[in-house]
Amino acid sequence: MDFKELFKHWTYQVFAPGTVLRRKYESFKNLLEIDRACLERIAELEDIHYGGTPVDWARVNQLVRELLSQSDFLVRELLAMTPGNYLDLPDYRNKIAFYLTMASEPQDFEFAPPFAMSYEEALGRPACAGGKAHNLAQAAALAELPVPEGFVITCRAFHYFIEYNELRPRIDTLLAKVNLDAPGFVGDICEEIQRLILAGEVPPAVEQEYRHRAMLLAGARGGRVRLALRSSARGEDSEASFAGQYESVLGVSLSDITPAYKKVLASKYSAKAVTYRIRYGLPDQQTPMAVLVTEMIDPAASGVVYTRDPADPDGDTLAVYAVPGMGRALVDGSASPETLTISRGEAPAIVAHASGGGAPQVVCGDTPDEGPCLPEAHALSLARVGLHLERLFRAPQDIEWCMDRNGSLYILQARPLGLEAADGEPEPDRDAPLPDEPLLRGVPASPGVGMGPVCKPQRITDLDSVAEGCVLVADTLSPAYVSVLERLAAVVTDTGSKASHFASVAREFGLPVVVNAKFATRTLEEGRQVTVDATHGRVYDGAVAALKERAGRPRPQRDTPFRRRMAEVMSRISPLNLTDPEDENFAPHGCRTIHDIVRFCHERGVGEMFSLVGKDGRGLTQAKLLQTPLPVVLHVLDLGGGLTPAAAAEKTVDPCHFASGSLIALWEGLNHPDVQWDGSLLAFDWERFDQMSGGVFSLKSKILSSYVVVAREYMHLLMRFGYHFAVVDAMCGEHPEANYVNFRFKGGGAGVGQRLLRLDFVKKVLASAGFRVKVTGDMLDARLDRAPAPKIELTLTLVGTLLGRTRLMDMALTGDDQVQELVDQFLESL
Known part of the structure; x- marks a missing residue:
């Protein structure tokens, strides 16, 4: 907060203290709303990291940016509530944000020439040539057999294409929406991205380079040549094969090379390719698309x-x-x-x-x-x-x-040929032998065991309805099945081979697959429970007990680039170091993560509201006296929505004007049948009265009376009972994450021993209601956090009853046994 804002706050505090209360409450409401949003973002990121939710890195980036923006607003609202305090908090938050941005934002990429290169050049520049072209260049240089003549349109050309057409923001926005649990929705998103690619213009510098090399290739063949354009994305044909996920365009004439090039680029965003890449843990910008252009062989x-x-x-x-x-x-x-x-x-x-x-x-x-x-x-x-x-x-x-x-x-x-290690594979249960004869025999394509009900999608669009844990049965092994790969227990097909693209992907992900099972689609009915032993190419009826242990083996967890990067990002977000508000490190300098910033702002914001009004009642000049048969002097200040509209025209109010659910609930407790009020004994601040000018003061003065500051979802109550007081501060709205009840109880007119016995009674009652309770001397602080509105209202009714029942309790208490007996009686009466 700058000096101008600080000066404005001091001016309001002196001349319009009621305005300060309202502004503080508005900032507090905003703080709670932003706190909830921050915790939601953190929870989503934790679900991605710890729960393994498969998303594109664009989604992580979006969530991190939202979290950083929200944490900035959170700090500003706290500073608005407490001008002059925590002035170093923005610096600590900005330092965390800097390192988090460094970890989450995509690395810089190059889109300067070369945009095309020969095999020889590709040998020394694998990042430029992509996986397929670099491997083929090595084979051309070192293997005994030839490779087709050709060249590479580089990854840099892809980056330049995206920048030239200003596509990155739109692509990231769409990728951030990808939900692999809805393959149909993924298909819609990917079709939109592909439309953007196909509608884009190839930069003239890129087109000039690849056309020049294509003309040289055609010249060596007498001007007559057909081309094959094949994907060569970075990372392709490595440990992550991307087998069958990208497009190849065959038989391309020189005049059609540009539309064919864009078609291969667009295939980077096919639904099956995006699904595979996300499941493999590769961010989009780490897999740019190079294109391998070769002479077409007539095979x-x-x-x-x-x-x-x-x-x-x-x-x-x-x-x-x-x-x-x-x-x-x-x-x-x-x-x-x-x-x-x-x-x-x-x-x-x-x-x-x-x-x-x-x-x-x-x-x-x-x-x-x-x-x-x-x-x-x-x-x-x-x-x-x-x-x-x-x-x-x-x-x-x-x-x-x-x-x-x-x-x-x-x-x-x-x-590389994807192979699943067989080491440590459990043997079949010898006490539960295998059936004598399987239902079907086929060819093992990807080893392992899977059990589940048969599902037979008739069309690719039916994949959306494929249930978790089913055995997919089909006539062929379509690469489109990659979109539901992690839902499946196994796959069985009539035809196909272990040499297919889907079989390669299945081995990478540990999915059991049996091919060439001949009549699988005729023999296995929809919903039939089967066991697939893909290691030996057999399909059994029902759940085979001898193979259950192997069927329950978890799929391998890879140490992917996504997981490594996510771990670094979460180290700046998730750990909570600020756990004890009483610790000296519970301060801006103790914040190490965004979670710490959120915790600090919430704790200090709630604490600030707990001391909302000073002892002199500053800010209560517009409060209205409550007319009630209870022997209490209570002033009510409405911050907005706490009282009915009819109360605005009244000089005093009564309980029928209450609109706040929190205040209504607390008032119900104060009027509980078991609370006996002595009408001759007015409850106000006797201790303060004794100190004031020999007692020459109105007993209904705001300085001596109790008060409540109330809004539609918020209530702050100070109840003065003779020589002790209680503060209740509560938020009760539709979002449980923002709701709480804070309670403070201090003082009394009896001796120290009797006051402590009363505190013990209050502590035990509140603890039974779920409060965290701390007693220091003759002061008790209790807190209940993040509960739904009905729970908060029931708790406030209990607190109201507790306030009424403990008014003069300290005078009558004699020992611990009596306290426990009274606790039991109190809880039974509710």
Whole structure:
């Protein structure tokens, strides 16, 4: 608060103290509202961090920004309530905010050239080239087989595209709304982002670079070339495969390269890609999209090489999968390929050669007249290249390949093969043997065990209704199932292979999958309880007791970039260091987190209201005397909504004018049938009266009387009973987080021992009602926090009854046994 505001406050305090009370109350109301909002933001962030709620980092950024803005307003309202106090609080809050902003805001990214680069250049700049292009560049340089000629449109070009079209704020706003529990809603959000991308303009500098390189590529082919544009996002084809999540555009002419480029960029925001990225814990801006542009190969056959068997990662064989023509039917799970199993040795040899099944239109070797898709000599060449790349990349590999019409082989892609470790897998329960025969047998595609009711979505749009813990049964393995992956217990399909994109993703996330189960969609009815043993490719009827322990295994928790960054962010938000308001470190210099700032402001704000009016009654000049048969002198000051409109025209008020639920509840307690009022003994501040000019004072003076400051949701009461007093400060509104009752009780006319016995009585009664109670000398402080309005009103009625019953109690108390007996009687009478 600047000097001008401070001077205004002092002026009001001297000349218009009632205005100070109202302004303080307005600031207090605002403080409580902002406190509630801050705690809601903190709870949402904690749910994301500790509860594992999957969100885009844009949502975290949005919540952090809101929290920082709210905490700033919170500090301002506290300073408005207490001018001249806590002047260093903004500095401590701003220091916390600085470090929190550093941890939460996205890192700077570059959008300067190069916007396109060759394979050779991509070798030394993986962050620029993206995962797929960098891996392919390494394969081109070191493997025995060629890769298609081409170049890379870099990640920097993507960043420049987003900046050039001013898309980042709109994209972040949309991503912040993503809720993976509603796949349909995610689809709507992603379609909107994709529309923004497709409507954007490619910056001229970017287009000029990639067109120049495309013309050079076409020139080397006599001007006639078809291109393939494939995704190469940063992080793709790494530990996070993004298998099948992004778009490839094939057969592109030179004139169509720009719309094809934008189509690949837009695929970064497909629903399945966004879902996968969020579940894998990668922020959007850490996965910019580069695009790999290659010469289009006209394939006679295509497929993949797995240098390890995902179902038997410690085995001594690898597998080559092949389909005729393009490999899309293989990787999208709609085909069951020809499979060649090959030994893993210095001289690989074919161990088995099996035909595919389930999709005759694309499967080789299904009839005696058909030859194999892939000659065995070529399969052995692929095996040798696969083992070479495995040594090069120091991990088992998933390699895409194709063979042109002349029989030449090409490497299209190489990435780590997702394998689930089998170490420590529990053995089946020997006391509960497996059934003799499963319902179905299939091919293991992703190991593990899952149990649940069968669900068979007929369309992709039906995925919204997929229930938690079900076994999804379908004819093929669609990559779209990634959107509900974490809801599923297992997946079983009629066709498909372990070489499909979805199978790769399932292995990354530990989801059991069985493919090629032939008649699964016919055999397994909707809702039927089944057990899927995907490690051995079997589906059993019902819940198999022998496999329950394995079915209950938690899915692996990854140490993702999201989790690491979230931990740093939460270290500046969540820990609460200010726990004891009486501690010397309960001060601005003790605040280490935003939670500390919120706690400090709430505690000191409530404390300020607890001492709302001074001993001289300053600020009560407009208070109205309450007409009541009770022997109390009580003045009422309405801050707004505490009394009915009819009271405005009256010089005095009576209880029928009360509109505040808090005051009505407390008054009900003061009028409890068990409270016996002595009409001849007026309750006012006798001690103050004795000190004032030999007693020459009106007994109804505001200085001597009790008072209540009241609003619609707030009440502050000071009750003076002879030589002791009680303060009740309460908020009772629709938000439980802001509600509280504070109670103070001090003094008495009896000896110290008897006063302490009365305090013990009050303490035990309040403790039974849920208060936290502290006694210091002959003063008791009690607090009940964050309760719903009905609980607050019942508590205030109890407090009112307690005030009436304890007026002269100290005079009659003689011992602890008597106190406990009175406590029991009091509680039974309520």
